[in-house]
Amino acid sequence: MEVSAFRGSTPANISPPSLDGKGGSESDGREHERALVRRAQDGDRDAFGELYRTHLPAVSRLVRFRVGAENEDVVSDVFLRAWRGLASYRDTGVPFAAWLYGIARHVAIDTLRKRGRDEPRDQLPDRGVEPMTAEILTLRGAIDHLPTEQRQVIELKYLVGMTNEEVATAMGTTPGAVNAKQWRALKALADVLEERA
Amino acid sequence: MSVELDRDLGAWAREEVSREQLLAVHGSAAAALVAVHDRLTGAAGAVTVPPAETSWVALLARLDSPAPAMPLRRPRPRRTLALAVAATLAMAGIAFAAASLGSSGGSPVVSPAPTAPPVAGPSSTGSGSNDRRLPPSTASTAPSSVGNRPSTSGTSGNGAAGSGDGVAGDVPGGSPKRGDDPRDRDQGTGNDGSHNDHGSGNNGPEGSRPPTSQGH
Numbered sequence: 001m002e003v004s005a006f007r008g009s010t011p012a013n014i015s016p017p018s019l020d021g022k023g024g025s026e027s028d029g030r031e032h033e034r035a036l037v038r039r040a041q042d043g044d045r046d047a048f049g050e051l052y053r054t055h056l057p058a059v060s061r062l063v064r065f066r067v068g069a070e071n072e073d074v075v076s077d078v079f080l081r082a083w084r085g086l087a088s089y090r091d092t093g094v095p096f097a098a099w100l101y102g103i104a105r106h107v108a109i110d111t112l113r114k115r116g117r118d119e120p121r122d123q124l125p126d127r128g129v130e131p132m133t134a135e136i137l138t139l140r141g142a143i144d145h146l147p148t149e150q151r152q153v154i155e156l157k158y159l160v161g162m163t164n165e166e167v168a169t170a171m172g173t174t175p176g177a178v179n180a181k182q183w184r185a186l187k188a189l190a191d192v193l194e195e196r197a
Numbered sequence: 198m199s200v201e202l203d204r205d206l207g208a209w210a211r212e213e214v215s216r217e218q219l220l221a222v223h224g225s226a227a228a229a230l231v232a233v234h235d236r237l238t239g240a241a242g243a244v245t246v247p248p249a250e251t252s253w254v255a256l257l258a259r260l261d262s263p264a265p266a267m268p269l270r271r272p273r274p275r276r277t278l279a280l281a282v283a284a285t286l287a288m289a290g291i292a293f294a295a296a297s298l299g300s301s302g303g304s305p306v307v308s309p310a311p312t313a314p315p316v317a318g319p320s321s322t323g324s325g326s327n328d329r330r331l332p333p334s335t336a337s338t339a340p341s342s343v344g345n346r347p348s349t350s351g352t353s354g355n356g357a358a359g360s361g362d363g364v365a366g367d368v369p370g371g372s373p374k375r376g377d378d379p380r381d382r383d384q385g386t387g388n389d390g391s392h393n394d395h396g397s398g399n400n401g402p403e404g405s406r407p408p409t410s411q412g413h
Contacts, residue, residue: 045260052253057246064244072247076256083260136240158237164210176207183206183230189237190229 030095037096041086048086052079055097059104061159065140066108074111078104097160098170142192150185153178202226 033054039047056075063074082103089099143151149171156167157178164175164182171178202223208214219227 045257048260049253049257052256053249056249056252057244060246061241061244065241070245072252072255075247076252076259079256080259135236136243139237139240154237158241179207179210180203183203186230186233186237190233193233193236194229 033096034091037086037089037091040083041089048083051096055100058097058160059100062101062104062155063108065136065143065155065159066105067111068137068140071111074107077111078107081107094170095162095166097162097166098156101156101160101170138193138196139189142189142196145192146185146188150181150188153181154185154189157182199226206230 033051036047036051040051056079059078060070060075063078064070067074078100082100085103089096143154146154152171153167156162156170157164162170164178167178168175205214205219205222206227209216209219216231220231
């Protein structure tokens, strides 16, 4: 279960070499996850709990980058909404993580709206929100300048921890195209960060 | 970004080339990308993940709670106001139509008016020929005349476009005619002038308002 193991493991594993590594256990991991999702759809909470533990790090990173704070309630909201929406989930080959990614984005947007702002900006330390590190703030601002597809690639790869193949499946494209988008996105990020520096 | 750099970055991602090799070949171009990659990796790694077991127990308790009832629509005062105005106008239009029918004694000339829209409606909105003959003063007074008095002659425009005008034979500076001209050949479009416009709808005196252009 290489993919799941990565997602639940230390963030040091987030690098293209380890993400793109393919192994014979990956398909087994996908099958195992599909089985968990099916069981969870039938109301099996233990199965959903396993999915929770597997994807908790990825969702936490997404929330951290999107909302701008380490907010366990928001992370919990993502999984709660996933649990309530499981009946509508259809396994079309797209990784379950991609489905969670979509939910996390919506929850983050809703959270930000509730706070009265549309995007996480530099004013975040106000109102009792845990301060983001300057680095995450800077990167977040740069990522927001990317075209949608490039932003998705960056978030799916670096925050969710998906492989090129998984991202390609989620976006309906090829791994090669994902690879190219990733590097173009990194180039664009480098340019933005250089301008701001 | 060059094709070679793109290719070699992919090779680096697949661990086919080392970082040193990549930087040695592509120099600063690759270094900038690798630096951003490292920053993203480091920032993502710095995110604190909640303890899975305790947070799962907390979430488990929430799974049992019913989903909050969310209103499908928020109340929208502007929409309500618009609906109220539209309803008022519609009621006024109906009232005028009823009054006009009553005052004309159920004239057969008037009665076809509600069925006139297929004839008169497009003439005022489609070709634009009536609009060219519309005096500016008439156009400016059109809204104020809407729903202000009944019409017995030019009712063909009544509701032609669903606007609920109620007045179609409004002639600037004149009074509504009671009954059609005997020489009327507008085939029930509601105009009473003696000239024949072949059903285009404007049969009044030159410069008069076409019957269905009110409110447009």
